Amino acid sequence: MGYDRKLLESWISMEDWGDHVVKNGGLASKEGFDFLSKEYFLEVKRKIGYCNKLLKSHEDAFLNFVIATLYDKYDLDKSPAYLYKRSVKYYCLRALEIDPDFTPAKELLQKVETWLNFIGGDKNQHYISGIDFFSGD
Secondary structure, eight states, X not given: OOOOHHHHHHHHTSOXXXXXXXXXXXXXXXXXXXXXXXXXXXXXHHHHHHXXXXXXXXXXXXXXXXXXXXXXXXXXXXXXXXXTTHHHHHHHHHXXXXXXXXXXXXXXXXXXXHHHHHTTOOTTGGGOSOOOTTTTO
């Protein structure tokens, strides 16, 4: 059984949090901001969960990249793991293990490295071991 690649491609191109909050007027009030925040990040989390279920029967580079992209959209304030893009990096590396020439994963990994350099690096990079990154929520 396959999966709906077009649906997952639409998830890759979903707007990021900053664009979403501006587009939907979330900067007008704290209540609006909080509502949109909860709604947006819950949706991202739901999509990650869906993709993780798909991984059990479809271990491929594209699906790992979709998960990495969704984690890249997740709330940086939730934990250091999200701030340091550990899950993004983990799933990009998984995608590249499967297909070393998968350009979108290479590009996202480069974006993560640029982010990490901007914030001063990640002192605890030894995390990559298949951790459930939502367990700390």
